[in-house]
């Protein structure tokens with residue numbers, strides 16, 4: 690048996706693959722410490738031999754370094770589970786898992802996935818390999834310096850591109866201008882208030898800059914766009930396709946194919962490929 694998990698800030702989704710069936714379960718993240726949940730699942734299903742985990746946080750060599758939206762007690766989850774239970778565990782950042790799933794879905798060895806939701810996340814597979822960097826901090830496009838803002842990013846700076854091209858960024862701009870409610874790109878674009886249309890415009894401009902930067906830096910065959918804001922606003926894929934030329938090295942922009950993700954839960958799908966990685 691194999692267990693795959695997608696651990697997010699709100700929910701933990703699991704898929705247990707037995708020899709003849711797949712069992713899906715969902716848990717509320719704040720009710721479960723990951724290590725305890727794994728322990729209880731291993732008690733229920735003692736034949737699990739491999740666990741692949743997509744995790745919404747920074748992961749380095751099987752260890753949870755930070756998780757912005759999850760409380761963590763046990764950080765060295767891979768080592769501890771492997772030692773205590775004698776099975777193999779692989780854990781990887783969720784966006785990195787997502788780009789692995791996209792690479793398989795598109796049969797591509799050079800692919801960039803950009804997910805636009807609460808944050809702006811990015812994963813890169815280059816020449817068939819998942820890009821990590823020395824400290825597993827590579828390709829953090831959301832935190833490149835862009836334009837200064839009157840507020841701060843979660844990373845501490847006040848000029849990150851994520852402060853423009855993300856749901857949390859648009860929310861901060863709304864709050865700064867004393868506007869109520871969650872940001873809705875569609876509503877902002879068609880608002881009769883100039884300031885709301887400006888927030889939408891800033892979002893689009895920053896997203897084009899982010900995609901253009903990734904295309905210029907990594908020269909992918911395919912750029913996949915996903916995340917809640919893209920699925921609610923599929924026009925963004927068309928917008929990036931039409932305008933990427935002005936935001937990227939022209940030769941790289943000419944060759945890249947820009948698509949919207951076809952995967953329902955790319956991180957969970959990607960967790961299934963962690964076993965192949967060494």
Ligand SMILES: [Zn+2]
Pocket residue numbers: 831832842843844845846849851
């Ligand atoms: Zn930042």
